[in-house]
Amino acid sequence: MLQKLKVLGPGLLYAGAAVGVSHIVQSTKAGAEYGYILIVGIILAHMFKYPFFELGPKYTQLTKQNLLHGYAKIGNWALGIVAILTVATMFTIQAAVTIVTAGLAIKITGINVTPVMMSAALLTICLAISAIGKFSVLDKLMKVIMITLSITTVIALVSSFTYQIPAADLKPGKVFDLFNSMDVIFLIAFLGWMPAPLDISIWHSIWSEEKLEQNPKEKSTESLFDFRVGFWGTAILGIAFLVLGANVIYGSGLELASGGVDYAQQLIDIYVSSIGDWSYWVIAIAAFTTMFSTTLTCLDAMPRVLAKIGRIWQSSTIQPELDSLEAIIAANYDRKPRLIWLFVIAVGALTLLRFFITDMKQMVNVATSFSFLTAPVLAIFGILIVKRQLPTNFWPKWKYLIAYLGVAFLVILGAVYIRLVIV
Numbered sequence: 152m153l154q155k156l157k158v159l160g161p162g163l164l165y166a167g168a169a170v171g172v173s174h175i176v177q178s179t180k181a182g183a184e185y186g187y188i189l190i191v192g193i194i195l196a197h198m199f200k201y202p203f204f205e206l207g208p209k210y211t212q213l214t215k216q217n218l219l220h221g222y223a224k225i226g227n228w229a230l231g232i233v234a235i236l237t238v239a240t241m242f243t244i245q246a247a248v249t250i251v252t253a254g255l256a257i258k259i260t261g262i263n264v265t266p267v268m269m270s271a272a273l274l275t276i277c278l279a280i281s282a283i284g285k286f287s288v289l290d291k292l293m294k295v296i297m298i299t300l301s302i303t304t305v306i307a308l309v310s311s312f313t314y315q316i317p318a319a320d321l322k323p324g325k326v327f328d329l330f331n332s333m334d335v336i337f338l339i340a341f342l343g344w345m346p347a348p349l350d351i352s353i354w355h356s357i358w359s360e361e362k363l364e365q366n367p368k369e370k371s372t373e374s375l376f377d378f379r380v381g382f383w384g385t386a387i388l389g390i391a392f393l394v395l396g397a398n399v400i401y402g403s404g405l406e407l408a409s410g411g412v413d414y415a416q417q418l419i420d421i422y423v424s425s426i427g428d429w430s431y432w433v434i435a436i437a438a439f440t441t442m443f444s445t446t447l448t449c450l451d452a453m454p455r456v457l458a459k460i461g462r463i464w465q466s467s468t469i470q471p472e473l474d475s476l477e478a479i480i481a482a483n484y485d486r487k488p489r490l491i492w493l494f495v496i497a498v499g500a501l502t503l504l505r506f507f508i509t510d511m512k513q514m515v516n517v518a519t520s521f522s523f524l525t526a527p528v529l530a531i532f533g534i535l536i537v538k539r540q541l542p543t544n545f546w547p548k549w550k551y552l553i554a555y556l557g558v559a560f561l562v563i564l565g566a567v568y569i570r571l572v573i574v
Contacts, residue, residue, distance in 0.1 A: 170300065170385050171248050171445025172518070173344035174392045175438055179418065180407055181341055182396025185327045185334075190390055192338060196345040197386045199557035200526075202550050203533045204347075207355035208378045213541065215363065217356040219456070221536040223463050229532055234460050236525050237350065240518070241453045244348075245500035247518040248449055249274060252442035254415030259435045267505050273446060274497045281451040281493055296444045301384070303437035308391045310426045310433075311398040322404040332571045339568045343523030346385040349530060350522070354452035357459065399425040454492035461488050520568060527561040530554070 181189040210218055222229045253269035256262075262269070328334050355378070399422055400407075408414045415438070422434045534554055537546050546554070 170297075170346075170388050170441055171344075171449075172251060172442075173341075173346060174385075174389050175418075175441045176251060176414070177341045177344065178389050178392035179396040179400075181337075182393035182398075183400035183405070183407060184325050184337075184396075186324050186397045186401045187394065188327050189338070189341065190393060192342055193345055193386060193389045193393065195560070196342045197382070199553065199560045200346070200349065201382070202546065202554040202557065203349055203530050204352050204355070204382055205375075205378060206533050206537065207352035208359045209375070209545075210536065210541070211356045211359040211363065212375075213545075215360070217360045217459065218353045218536070219357075219459050219463060221540055222532055224540055225532060225535050227464070229535075230460060230463065232528060233353070233532070234457070236528065237453060237456055237460075240348075240350070240521055240525070241496050242499040242503050243518040243521065245446075245449055245453070245496050246503040248442065248445045249500055250504055251415065252439070252446045254413070255419075255435070255439045255442055258415045258419055259439055267501065270504055271501055273443070274450065274501065277447045277450045278493055278497055280447060281454070282490060296440050297384075300437055300440045300444070301388070303433045303440070304388060304391050306433050307422065307426065307430060307437055308395055310430060311395050311422075314399055314425045316399075316403050322402060324402040335567060336571055339523055339564050340520050342564065343520055343526075344518075346382070346389060348522035349526045349533075350456075351452075352529070352533070353456055354448075357452070357455050395422070450493065450496060453496055454489045457492045458489040520572075523561070524565045524568065527558055527565060530558045530561060534558070 178193070181192070207218055210216075210221060214220070219230065219233070222233050249270045250266055252273055253266045256269050256273060257264065257266065264272075327338075405417075405421065408417050419431070419434050419438060423431045426434070534551075537554075
């Protein structure tokens with residue numbers, strides 16, 4: 152068991168980035184508003200996105216490079232689109248995850264500060280951790296965070312089945328309706344980050360590349376085991392948070408608050424009053440570790456992506472002579488640009504929180520919906536990489552089928568969203 156834990160690394164970083172707003176906010180709200188029915192959405196999202204998330208670590212294991220090289224081999228235009236999508240979403244993503252974390256931190260610590268000030272403090276801590284730049288530091292920290300999260304979530308979940316909403320408070324729960332525009336808009340926002348934006352496949356490949364630097368002899372089976380633990384772990388945790396919301400809130404008539412601090416206070420208070428006072432720290436630790444892990448991994452990953460894109464663009468071609476792992480990493484890692492992007496993203500997220508967005512619900516919906524609308528682009532790029540750059544048996548026929556169905560799923564729901572919201 153201990154040996155299996157040692158193998159885990161990028162898969163837990165993936166889980167740390169994925170398990171956040173999509174779980175503690177969107178999954179809880181899905182259960183609170185619609186009961187158990189949207190578990191189907193969690194299953195479908197994981198099924199249709201699976202080939203694209205798996206591509207990240209498998210591509211790196213096979214080629215000893217990260218997915219950004221694959222995009223560059225499609226054409227510089229493809230790498231340019233990835234850069235544009237990253238820049239277009241990075242401030243909103245970071246702001247959305249940070250403000251929820253700040254709300255939880257204020258509730259737990261009782262410190263009387265504004266959400267923006269607490270966000271600044273949290274981002275400073277994450278900056279310090281990420282600025283160290285060593286994969287091993289992030290790897291070890293994330294193991295502690297994800298183990299803590301898993302244990303506390305299971306305790307809270309089991310306890311929630313003993314709770315019954317008082318008969319006097321019972322009200323008819325909302326029934327999800329595919330022909331109701333507001334229900335469909337929520338579904339799309341829910342699926343946008345379930346289990347995570349497709350961008351995380353790029354992050355995962357970069358973390359896998361850096362783990363290979365530490366352990367060049369890592370077996371492909373170990374890499375896949377690591378990925379599957381992270382991927383299916385996010386599915387289980389997503390269902391767990393949805394069931395928590397359904398067991399404790401659905402049918403109670405309670406409205407979840409839209410503000411970051413108010414939402415955090417309400418969520419913890421509802422769970423504690425329902426499950427018991429003894430559960431306060433279980434719930435608080437589960438919620439905070441969920442969001443802190445996401446805040447940290449997002450701030451770590453996006454600067455790495457942009458720094459590596461810049462390094463690839465500096466080269467006139469993808470240099471085939473770089474056949475050693477050390478040479479590849481040396482050619483693609485540049486500490487100074489990464490530190491600059493770290494600072495830019497942190498400041499940009501704080502600026503967004505301070506001047507432009509006051510409603511957490513609005514910000515989360517914008518971030519998740521945009522990620523959903525851009526997902527088909529990254530999915531199509533993934534298929535092109537597999538067809539043009541990898542061995543013919545890399546994906547079996549059933550995985551191609553799921554990938555094509557996944558693209559169709561993303562495109563159709565995206566078109567419906569545009570029709571309902573924009574047109």
